[in-house]
Each structure stands twice: as C-alpha cells, then as structure tokens.
Amino acid sequence: MSRVRLGFIGVGGIATGRHIPTFRTLDEVEITAVQDIDRERAVKVAEELGIPGVYTAIEDMYPHVDAVVICTPNKFHAPISIDAMNHGKHVLCEKPMALTAEECRRMIEAEQRNGVKLHIAYHYRFMKEAIASKKIIERGIIGAPIVVRVKGLRRRKVPGWGVFTNQELQGGGALIDYGCHLLDLAMYLMGDVKPVEVSSSTYNHLSRTNTVNEWGHFNRDTFEVEDHVSAFIRFDNGASMLFETSWAANIPEDENHISISGVDAGLDVFDMKVNQADEDLMTTMRIDYIKVDEPYSRLQAQDFISAVKNGTPLRVKSHEAMEVSKIIEAIYKSSQEQRSVRL
Ligand SMILES: NC(=O)c1ccc[n+]([C@@H]2O[C@H](COP(=O)([O-])OP(=O)(O)OC[C@H]3O[C@@H](n4cnc5c(N)ncnc54)[C@H](O)[C@@H]3O)[C@@H](O)[C@H]2O)c1
Structure with missing residues (x-):
C-alpha cells in the first residue's frame, strides 16, 4: 500500500476540527471520501477541503478507501465499525468505543475475524504528560499503583451543539463523553488491570434546573x-480508583486530575510531580520539561497509519477500550440500581 486512502463517516465538529486537518498533514495519507447523513454538510466539507468523493451510502464509499474514521454520534460507533471491518477496512473510531460492553465484544470479534486494525480515539494517551507518566511508571519509580484518584471536572460546559444531551444517541452524558478519557488514561497508566466491582451515583439535577x-x-x-x-x-490486583466527573460543576475552575499512589512513591499526572519519602526526607520532584516532538493529535494519527501500513501495535488496544466501556456501563447500572455491581 503506497498511501492509505482514508474516508470519513460523520463530518461534524471533531472530524473537521481535529481529524481531517491532522490527517491532511501526513504524507502517507490521501483523504479520498466523506459521508454524512446530512448530505449538504458532507458536500460542503468536501468542497472546502478538496476531497474528491462524497457518498450518501457508506457501501458506495468502500471501494475508494483502505480505512475509515468514524465520527458519528456514539450509537452508531459499533454498527458502522463492524460493517466497515466486515468490508476489510481498518477503523479509527471516536470514543467511547460503543454504548455497551457487548457491542465492544462484537467489534473486537469483527477486528480479529477480518484481520484489520481497530483504533479507539482515546487521545489523552498521546498527551505529553501521559507519555512521560507511562515512562516513569514503567521505570519502576513509583512502584505498583495501588490507589488512583481521577477528576475530570468542567465548570458549566455542557456541549451545546450536536446531540450530546440525547440519551438514545449518546448513551449518557459527562461520563461517556468526557470522563471516559481520564478513566481510560488512568487505567492505561495502572497497567494490566481488570475492574471487578463498581459502586457509583450519577446525577442530572443541575442542568435541569440551571x-x-x-x-x-x-x-x-x-x-x-x-x-x-x-x-x-x-x-483484580487489589488496586482501587476514586473517580469523579462532571461537565456542569459549580467549582472555581476546571480540573483534569490524575494522581497515583504507588507502593514506593506518588505521581501527579497533570502539572507533573513525583512525590517521595526516603528515611527522614520527603521530596517533590517537579517535571519541568517533557521532550515530545509532535502534538497529540498528530501522534494519534501517526499511530493509526503506522499500524495500517506497517502492522505496528496500536497504543490504544481495542480490548483495553472495552474495559473502559465495561466500567462505564457498570457505573450507570450501579447508580440506577443503587447497589454495587460485580463485573
Ligand atoms: N476525542 C474527543 O475528544 C472528542 C471530541 C468531540 C467529539 N468526540 C466524539 O466524536 C463523535 C462525534 O462528535 P462531534 O462533536 O463531531 O458531533 P457533531 O454533532 O458535530 O457531528 C456528528 C456528525 O455525524 C453525522 N451523523 C449522525 N448520524 C450519522 C450516521 N448514522 N451516519 C453518518 N453520519 C452521521 C451528523 O450529521 C454530524 O455531521 C462522538 O462520538 C463524540 O463522542 C470526541
């Protein structure tokens, strides 16, 4: 394969704001096609960006692409991904992977059966703080993670466009849209862990009254x-996570926070610090510089294209994204049934 022919399915905010501009900067990629149920939008995007193919039916796009980027509302992630993989296409699917763990399982089955790559767009893993944190943990500096604190809090920032407040199309709100990124990153940093029990509460009082x-x-x-x-x-390894997310919190400022207590030291991921205690000294090491040459969006696009062209392993594995979806599903269930959920 010389250049990877790429098609976009759903060309709203994230496709036109991040993925299309980013993939256009890669020499190994040729964006050949767009498709959207809103045909007018697809035509406008294709005209503005000089993309040759506009398709109403996704099947008509398949002969013209090697891989697709799926940027539709969440409900369509699983069916469209599975269909594309069954047509032999590699898939970059926006997060969350799907609405349920069962849908994720079927996506992985299609990935394996068809021998294609399935990348889920958990882009926080490509941020410089995430890359440096992974190195620190893999070098054994903090020891095995035992307690992880995660906060993804936005002050009064419900996405006011698209279908983000529609349960049927999105499957949920702040958690499945935003908190999932921090949940995914925290689990990636924890290593090979499996969730076994979830206890949670969810609310939607604030946005319905204010x-x-x-x-x-x-x-x-x-x-x-x-x-x-x-x-x-x-x-499963005895580690635990305290997790909180909101997109309508009444707080002084937004917070993206992951802190990990390992058996030997602690790590703060954003505003990176390593906190240690040794004999009679307590030290905090601030990380002042992280050498990462590319923006995260480009690293993510390169990761996908390299996997498609050269068979390199994806940074976000589909089975890992499924574990995130399992927790999301369990959080909704636990809150609804007002009890802990075993996985
Ligand atoms: N990684 C991130 O940080 C990030 C950020 C924003 C959105 N997203 C994800 O990207 C996806 C899209 O979000 P958005 O902000 O671009 O939304 P959007 O509403 O701006 O765009 C969605 C587009 O999909 C089209 N569409 C709807 N149903 C379709 C279907 N069945 N087939 C083809 N096209 C269809 C719509 O017409 C629209 O053009 C969501 O899954 C969202 O969670 C991820």
Missing part, C-alpha cells in the same frame, strides 16, 4: 443525560 453554560445553549427540558458522576472502582 442552564448557565459556557459552551453554547442546551434545552433543560430535553436534557436526558447525567451531568455529575462519582464512583469507586476495585480492580
């Missing part, structure tokens, strides 16, 4: 998803 919002307007009467989540997650 629509003060920095990211556009949403309708409180059709706000169907959660805006706050708190959870406690146990893992």
Whole structure:
C-alpha cells in the first residue's frame, strides 16, 4: 500500500476540527471520501477541503478507501465499525468505543475475524504528560499503583451543539463523553488491570434546573443525560480508583486530575510531580520539561497509519477500550440500581 486512502463517516465538529486537518498533514495519507447523513454538510466539507468523493451510502464509499474514521454520534460507533471491518477496512473510531460492553465484544470479534486494525480515539494517551507518566511508571519509580484518584471536572460546559444531551444517541452524558478519557488514561497508566466491582451515583439535577453554560445553549427540558458522576472502582490486583466527573460543576475552575499512589512513591499526572519519602526526607520532584516532538493529535494519527501500513501495535488496544466501556456501563447500572455491581 503506497498511501492509505482514508474516508470519513460523520463530518461534524471533531472530524473537521481535529481529524481531517491532522490527517491532511501526513504524507502517507490521501483523504479520498466523506459521508454524512446530512448530505449538504458532507458536500460542503468536501468542497472546502478538496476531497474528491462524497457518498450518501457508506457501501458506495468502500471501494475508494483502505480505512475509515468514524465520527458519528456514539450509537452508531459499533454498527458502522463492524460493517466497515466486515468490508476489510481498518477503523479509527471516536470514543467511547460503543454504548455497551457487548457491542465492544462484537467489534473486537469483527477486528480479529477480518484481520484489520481497530483504533479507539482515546487521545489523552498521546498527551505529553501521559507519555512521560507511562515512562516513569514503567521505570519502576513509583512502584505498583495501588490507589488512583481521577477528576475530570468542567465548570458549566455542557456541549451545546450536536446531540450530546440525547440519551438514545449518546448513551449518557459527562461520563461517556468526557470522563471516559481520564478513566481510560488512568487505567492505561495502572497497567494490566481488570475492574471487578463498581459502586457509583450519577446525577442530572443541575442542568435541569440551571442552564448557565459556557459552551453554547442546551434545552433543560430535553436534557436526558447525567451531568455529575462519582464512583469507586476495585480492580483484580487489589488496586482501587476514586473517580469523579462532571461537565456542569459549580467549582472555581476546571480540573483534569490524575494522581497515583504507588507502593514506593506518588505521581501527579497533570502539572507533573513525583512525590517521595526516603528515611527522614520527603521530596517533590517537579517535571519541568517533557521532550515530545509532535502534538497529540498528530501522534494519534501517526499511530493509526503506522499500524495500517506497517502492522505496528496500536497504543490504544481495542480490548483495553472495552474495559473502559465495561466500567462505564457498570457505573450507570450501579447508580440506577443503587447497589454495587460485580463485573
Ligand atoms: N476525542 C474527543 O475528544 C472528542 C471530541 C468531540 C467529539 N468526540 C466524539 O466524536 C463523535 C462525534 O462528535 P462531534 O462533536 O463531531 O458531533 P457533531 O454533532 O458535530 O457531528 C456528528 C456528525 O455525524 C453525522 N451523523 C449522525 N448520524 C450519522 C450516521 N448514522 N451516519 C453518518 N453520519 C452521521 C451528523 O450529521 C454530524 O455531521 C462522538 O462520538 C463524540 O463522542 C470526541
């Protein structure tokens, strides 16, 4: 394969704002096609960006692409990915992987059966803090992670565009849209762990009573998803996670926070620090410089294209993304049934 012929399915905000501009910078890629149920939008994007093929039916696009990037609402991630893989196409699918763990399982089955690559767009793993944290953990500096604290909190920033407050199309709100990134990154840093028990509460009171919002307007009467989540997650190796996410929190400022207590030292991922205690000294080492040459969006695109062209392993493995989806599903179930859920 000389250049990877790439098609986009769903060309709204994330496709036009991140993936298309990024993939266009890679020499090994030729963007040949776009498809969207909103044909007018697909035509406009193709015209503006000089993409030759616009398709109404996805099947008509397949002969013109080697791989597809799926940027539709969450409900369509699994069926469209499976169909594309069954047509022999490699897939980069936006997060979350799917609405349920069972859908994820079927996606992995299609990936394996068809011998193609399936990348789930958990891009936090390509951020410089994530790359450096993984190195610190793999070098054994903090020892095995035992307690992990995760906060993904936004102050009054419900996405006011698209279908982000529609339960049927998205499968949930702050957790499945935003918190999933921090959950995925935290689990990636913890290593090979499997969740075994989840206890949680989810809420949507704030957005239904108060629509003060920095990211556009949403309708409180059709706000169907959660805006706050708190959870406690146990893992098979005895490690545990305290998890909180919100996109409508009344807090002084947004917080992206992961801190990991290992058996030997602690690590703060954003605003990176390693916290140690040795004999009679306590030290905090601040990481001042992280050498990463490319922005995360380009690293992610390169990771996918290299896997497609050269068979290199993907940084986000589909079975890992499925573990994230298992936890998301268990968080919703635990809250709904007001009890802990065993996995
Ligand atoms: N990685 C990230 O940080 C990030 C950020 C934003 C969005 N996303 C994800 O990307 C996806 C899309 O989000 P967005 O912000 O671009 O939304 P959007 O509403 O701006 O765009 C979605 C597009 O999909 C099209 N569409 C809807 N159903 C379709 C179907 N069945 N087939 C083909 N096209 C269809 C819509 O017409 C629209 O053009 C979601 O899954 C979201 O979770 C990820």
